[in-house]
Amino acid sequence: MTTSRMWICLAAVPIVVLGVFGHLGIAIDIITSPAANIALAMGVDSMIHLVVRVRTLDALGEPLPWSRALGQIRTPVLRASMIICAGFGIFVLSTFPPTSRFGLAVILGAVTAATMTLIVLPRISATAGRSGAET
Template sequence: MMEIMEQPKYARVAKSFVTEDRSQTMFLLRMVEARRDKLRLEVVDDLRSITRKHGFTPALVGGIYYLQGRLAKLVASSLVTGLFWLNLLFIVIAWIVARSIRGAIAMIATLTLVPLCMLGGIGWLHVPMDVISAPATNVCIGIAIDSMIHLVFGVRRAQRDGKKGWPAWIAAREEQWRGIVYSDVIFAAGFAIFVLSNFPPTQRFGLVVLAGLIVDILANLFVLPLLGGAPLRRSDREK
């Protein structure tokens, strides 16, 4: 049968699937994605196990399905690695800008809240993450850092004017809230263009950025002042 299928009148179709020494063959599988509950690479590993179970040795696994699995793994690892190094760098920046332990901790905690809310919402809503939409988190973190630095500088100016603690944060927020809100709205208007795209990954990128900018505004105007300047003891509140 193999010799017959190697004849020219059959377009030598057998040579596309079996080597000349008959030691290796190629199987083409059509993967059904509708009811998949495992990662693609885990499915590929299951296929390898089934092949070995029946006495065969898988020499090579390829195709779009496997490449999608590899790409998804790389996107996830790069996202985690990028956020880790970005937060590590921000620890130094927060200490330089805040010049106090509580202020630095407040900035770090507030910044950590941004990716946690974004990635948590993405996972809760089962929004796919791909190469295009994954950088949305880093974009929002950069914008949040900019607003955060301006707010903390406003606190330091208020402290130089004689205000301490919570009143200094209130004064800084009254000074900076318009700039923070207006700049984020401008960024949101720019990235909202991607929502109008017909390409789903680009749409997701725009929507994730818009959601992240809302988190940025709330975190910088409410969470950061509370963590950085709210009275911790009753005696401080009475003062």
């Protein structure tokens, strides 16, 4: 069950990035388009760490594995996202518009991936049985 919910959350990352850019009329070009892939990779990594931790805690008999796992994973996910945003934020300062848009897209994607990992995935997985840790 959790795996299918991960796919839903991961699919939302490029949809949000490209959708926001399209809605705002920001051009998507050959330089900007790979940004969604970078954000998607961050989402995959974060979600794998979270779900593995939930499954481990569930196997140990923890009463609230999602809550406990979030407490343990939240800070590393947020720090990684902030580092990525800071690193790619340099691109936003570029005078070359495609490079600037690329940085903006990665930042938007990193924030979206962290949101999907820390808020959306636990909430939609909480509907799956006792812990949502089933596969």
